[in-house]
Amino acid sequence: MNIEIVTSDLLNIATLIFLAVIGIAIARIRNLFAVVMLSGIYSLMGASLYVILDAVDVAFTEAAVGAGASTVLMIGTLALTSSREKAATSPANAIKGLIICTLLGAALIYGSLDMPLYGDPSAPIHHHIVPRYLNDSMAEIAVPNVVTSVLAGYRGFDTMGETFVIFTAAIGVITLIGRKRRRRKTSKDDGGHDS
Amino acid sequence: MIDYSFPGLFNYWVVFLLMMIGFYIVIVHENLIKKIVGLNVFQVSVFILYISMAKIKGGTAPILADGIEVYSNPLPHVLILTAIVVGVATTALGLALVVRIQESFGTIEDNEIRDIEERQE
Amino acid sequence: MMQHKMILRVVSKLLIPFILLFGLYVQWHGDFGPGGGFQAGVIFASAFVLYGLIYGLGSLRTVLPSWVTRLFLSLGVLIYSGVGVVCMLMGAKFLDYYVLSSTEHGGQHLGIMLVEIGVGMTVFAGIVTIFCAFAGRAAADMYQGDGDQEESNS
Numbered sequence: 001m002n003i004e005i006v007t008s009d010l011l012n013i014a015t016l017i018f019l020a021v022i023g024i025a026i027a028r029i030r031n032l033f034a035v036v037m038l039s040g041i042y043s044l045m046g047a048s049l050y051v052i053l054d055a056v057d058v059a060f061t062e063a064a065v066g067a068g069a070s071t072v073l074m075i076g077t078l079a080l081t082s083s084r085e086k087a088a089t090s091p092a093n094a095i096k097g098l099i100i101c102t103l104l105g106a107a108l109i110y111g112s113l114d115m116p117l118y119g120d121p122s123a124p125i126h127h128h129i130v131p132r133y134l135n136d137s138m139a140e141i142a143v144p145n146v147v148t149s150v151l152a153g154y155r156g157f158d159t160m161g162e163t164f165v166i167f168t169a170a171i172g173v174i175t176l177i178g179r180k181r182r183r184r185k186t187s188k189d190d191g192g193h194d195s
Numbered sequence: 196m197i198d199y200s201f202p203g204l205f206n207y208w209v210v211f212l213l214m215m216i217g218f219y220i221v222i223v224h225e226n227l228i229k230k231i232v233g234l235n236v237f238q239v240s241v242f243i244l245y246i247s248m249a250k251i252k253g254g255t256a257p258i259l260a261d262g263i264e265v266y267s268n269p270l271p272h273v274l275i276l277t278a279i280v281v282g283v284a285t286t287a288l289g290l291a292l293v294v295r296i297q298e299s300f301g302t303i304e305d306n307e308i309r310d311i312e313e314r315q316e
Numbered sequence: 317m318m319q320h321k322m323i324l325r326v327v328s329k330l331l332i333p334f335i336l337l338f339g340l341y342v343q344w345h346g347d348f349g350p351g352g353g354f355q356a357g358v359i360f361a362s363a364f365v366l367y368g369l370i371y372g373l374g375s376l377r378t379v380l381p382s383w384v385t386r387l388f389l390s391l392g393v394l395i396y397s398g399v400g401v402v403c404m405l406m407g408a409k410f411l412d413y414y415v416l417s418s419t420e421h422g423g424q425h426l427g428i429m430l431v432e433i434g435v436g437m438t439v440f441a442g443i444v445t446i447f448c449a450f451a452g453r454a455a456a457d458m459y460q461g462d463g464d465q466e467e468s469n470s
Contacts (some may be wrong), residue, residue, distance in 0.1 A: 002197070005252055009202050016209040019243075023216040023236055032228055039232045046239045053250045054257070054267035056350040058242070058275050060342075064358040065283045066239070069443055072365060073283075076450035077228060077290040081297045085226040086304050097223035105215040112207045117199040119252030121265070126251065130268050138259055142421040143347045143428060146257040146269040147276065151352065152428040152435075155273060156411040159431070160396050162277040163438050167393045169284030170442035176291040178449045258349060280354045280439060287446040294453060 008052055015049045030085040032078055040071035057147045197252050206247040213240035225305040227293045231286060238282050245271040321370065328370045335363035343436050347425070353432035357439025365447050373451045382448065385441045392438030399430045 022042045029035050043066030050059035116123035133150055143149040151159050213236060220233025249268035257269035293303055300308050339360035346352030368376035400411040408415040413427025 002253065005197060009252075013202060013205060016206065016243075019239075020209055020212055020216075023213050026232060026236060027216050027220050032226070035229060035232055039235055042236065043239060046243065049243060050246055053246045054254060055246045055249065055272045055275070056256045056258075057352065057355075058246060058272050058279065060350050060355045061276050061279045061358070062239075062242070064355055064362065065279050066235075068362055069358055069365075069447075070235070070283045070286050072369075073287050073290055073446060073450060074228065074232070076447070076454060077293055079454045080294050080450070081228065081303050085224070085229055086307075089223050089225055094223055097219050100222070101215040101219045104218070105211050108211040108214070109208055112204055112211065115204060115207060116248075117204065118202045118206050118247060119197075119250050120199045121251045121254075123248070125248050125271075126268050130270050133269060134257065134259075134266055141424045141428070143425070144259045145347055145349060145352075146259060146266070147272050147350075148346050148352050148428065148432075150269055150273045151276065152431045153413070153424060156400075156427075156431060159277060159435065160400070160411070162281055163393055163396050163435050165281045166284045166438055166442045167389060169281075169288050170389055170445045172288050173291045173446045173449050176288075176449075177294050177453050178445075256350070276352075276354060280358070284442060284446075291446075291449065294450070 011052050012049065015045060015052060019045050019049065031083065032085055033075075033083045035085075036071060036074040036078060039074070040067050043067040043070070057145075199252065207244065210240050210244045210247065213237075213243070225307075227296065227303040227305065228290075230305075231289050231293070234289075235282075235286065238278075242275045242279065245275050324370050328366055332363050332367060335359060335366070339363065343432065344429075346432055347428065353435030354439055356432075357436040358443055360436070361440045361443035361447070364444050368447065368451060373448065373455055376448070380444065382445075385445050385448070388437045388441035389445060392434045392436070392441065394434075395437065396431055396434035399427055399434070403427070 019042065022038055022045060026035055026038050026042065029038065043062055047059045047063040047067065050056070050062060116125075133146055133154065137143065137146055137149045137153075141149045141153050143153070217233045217235075217237030217240060220236065221230050224230060224233065249271040251265055251267050254265040254267040255263055257266045257272065259266075296308065297303050300311055302308060302311075339356050342351035342359055343353065343356035346356070364376060364380060367379065399413070399416075403412050403415055404410050406415040411427070411431075414420045414423040416426045417423040
């Protein structure tokens with residue numbers, strides 16, 4: 001058996017276990033600063049997993065965006081709010097949530113039982129349109145990185161939509177918190193929102 | 196001959212575990228920032244689901260080069276690449292809403308906000 | 317307060333040019349290796365975010381006034397959809413790049429490059445804008461927080 005494949009499988013499993021541990025830690029810790037840092041680590045772990053799973057472009061993006069940018073934004077929010085999660089939820093709610101999640105998780109695992117096995121080249125996902133991208137894109141577009149040629153070439157319309165989403169989100173953030181804040185006095189005047 | 200039964204469905208099961216952790220945080224915890232972190236956990240688990248499906252054992256990253264025959268599937272990579280960037284944009288929007296909620300209610304705990312709203316009515 | 321962060325200031329001054337250069341490398345090298353507009357935009361923005369974190373929002377706004385980021389934000393989207401419209405005007409379908417140049421591959425390369433520039437610009441400006449919005453709120457809070465406390469005490 002090929003030693004490279006075995007190594008990558010073992011790394012895959014180890015990274016997944018790390019991810020699960022970090023996920024449980026995020027759910028249990030109440031100090032929000034620690035939670036935000038853990039969510040950055042979680043993203044970085046995800047990026048390592050993407051490298052193991054051959055998705056180098058995705059790993060690159062996740063490391064830059066998920067681990068970098070969104071951690072900075074979350075810490076910025078913590079600076080504006082509080083960094084401590086207050087009361088724990090009532091035990092009744094926690095148990096209800098746990099039951100719902102267990103049932104849903106069991107249903108998902110039952111649904112996964114007839115999915116194609118990991119790494120199997122005969123899975124249907126590899127046979128619909130992807131062979132064309134892999135075999136013909138060099139002749140049609142002449143860009144070696146297939147992810148780029150699909151992103152900007154074959155599915156350019158899709159990517160345009162995504163760019164518009166980022167544009168809209170930035171505009172939304174400016175409208176929500178971009179302007180100078182109203183003075184407290186005026187907020188008292190405009191009719192007891194707080195009281 | 197490559198054996199496909201070894202990690203088998205393990206990737207998907209861990210993905211479902213992470214999904215349920217994220218979902219649990221969103222429905223049970225009251226703190227809004229924690230809920231957004233929970234959504235992030237859920238989001239990354241969906242990304243891992245897609246990328247796991249794209250992997251072919253013994254394949255390499257889909258950058259065409261001479262002497263390589265097996266490439267992993269590039270299509271899920273494209274979908275998830277854009278989804279990650281859109282994800283951070285929507286996270287930023289959610290955090291901006293949290294900041295505004297903190298400013299007008301003085302708290303970001305969901306139950307306290309509900310109490311304040313009930314008192315107003 | 318700022319003077320105490322000597323190491324951060326010196327190291328970040330050294331790092332920022334390389335981060336910008338790496339961002340440009342990722343932008344132009346996206347055809348041949350991992351990378352492209354999305355990643356390059358974020359890396360480029362992270363250099364400015366680092367600058368803003370170390371030197372303060374005021375300095376960042378001197379380097380990059382808000383009208384510049386807003387211009388880039390809309391210019392990126394405009395370039396992307398503009399390429400599509402130009403393709404239509406030259407007789408092909410929307411975003412069908414092969415008409416852009418005399419050879420078919422040249423057209424595809426040009427189209428993909430322009431589109432990636434548009435994506436990079438929007439992502440860069442988007443991240444910087446969002447960061448500045450949060451940081452601006454925090455700064456306003458700090459100045460006003462003191463005033464508020466005095467008011468509520470009295």
